[in-house]
Amino acid sequence: MTCTAATQRRRHDDAPETDAAFSHLAGLPDGPERRALREEVVGAWMPMAERIAGKYRGRGESIEDLVQVAALGLVKAVDRYDPTRGNAFESYAVPTIVGEIKRHFRDHMWAVHVPRRVQEARNRVRGAVKDLAPAHSDRQPRVAEIAEYAQLSEDDVRVGLEALDSFVTLSLDARLADGDDGYSLSDGLGEADTGFDLVVDREAVKPALARLPERERTILYLRFFRDMTQSCIAAELGVSQMHVSRLLSGCCAALREEVLADTDPGADPAAESADRNTADSGAARSA
Structure with missing residues (x-):
């Protein structure tokens, strides 16, 4: 090969002359000699890999990581290059390294x-x-x-x-305004509204509450809405506190049974427990 032809095949100053090394490498079996020559070839071409990595500086990845990715692409190019095809290694290695860097951005940086x-x-x-x-x-x-x-x-x-x-992306703890009074993204997120659960509870027990006698509805109202003690309710209605306690227990038990009767007979125990809580909480909030 003439000097001019060699120059045309090596378009950059960091493209070393390794044609003989690649030819020798292709004929070596796997072993210490081949691995040593392979490392020598990779080291000779590393300046080119570093130059290519530098073109992608400032895109959200450190130059050290970019060089590592480019080195990985270079190693793949060295292992896959076939000198018998007649193409210069540089023309094969550059697209391989660039493709590896672009793949890194596509798969790991977004x-x-x-x-x-x-x-x-x-x-x-x-x-x-x-x-x-x-x-x-x-x-x-x-x-x-x-x-x-x-x-x-x-x-x-x-x-x-x-x-x-x-x-x-920004962290949810990142502040959106300068100063001590700035709020973060998490401050703008909504929270679960427990009022929706109350709506379900009330609607579930409302028909059963309507069928209770007036005195039982009054006791439930005084206990759970007026927050009156059992002794105060007993004085209000002119009955004993023990009687009020029995009426409250009986009302909640009757509401629970009626709500559970509307559920699927094949429901699991966890679902039945949830329905039991619904009946009790619904009675407390819908009386």
Whole structure:
């Protein structure tokens, strides 16, 4: 091979001459000599892998991790390269390393799952915005301008712009305002409304309550809504406290049996226990 041909095959200064090493490597059986030569070839091409990794600096991943990913791609290229095909190793290794880095971003860097089509739209939109920025220093490029430059539809550009904010997420504890009075994302989240459970309880026992005698309904109302003690209820109705206690127990037992009678006979014990609690709590809140 002439000097000129060798230069054409090695397009960068960090592309070493390893044709002889690859030819020797292809004929070696697995063993210490082959592993040592393989490590030597990988080390010789590492500057190229580091250069490629540097092109993806500033995209949310540390340069050290990018170099490791690029090194993994380089090792795969070395193991899979076949010198008998006549192609230069560099022309095979560069796409392999770039593909490994892009795969890393696609599979490990997104905070949420994003379809590949959306990821590609995001990358094209990101590149278009970066290229158009010098010509629009006073404003952000418009959707139509990005679409024309990136050769995308305006809808795809809007999807890509939304995906730009999906690459990383904020913690729920992250403050949304400066200062000590700033609130976090978790402060804006809703909580379960226990009032909905009360609605179910009330509706479940309402028909049974309507069928109770007036005195039993009055006792339930005084006990659970007026928060009166059994002795105060007894004085109010002119009966003994023991009688009030028996009436309260009897009312709750009757309501419980009536509510349970409407459930599926094949219900499990846990469901029956829940219905029992519903009857008791519903009687307390719906009398």
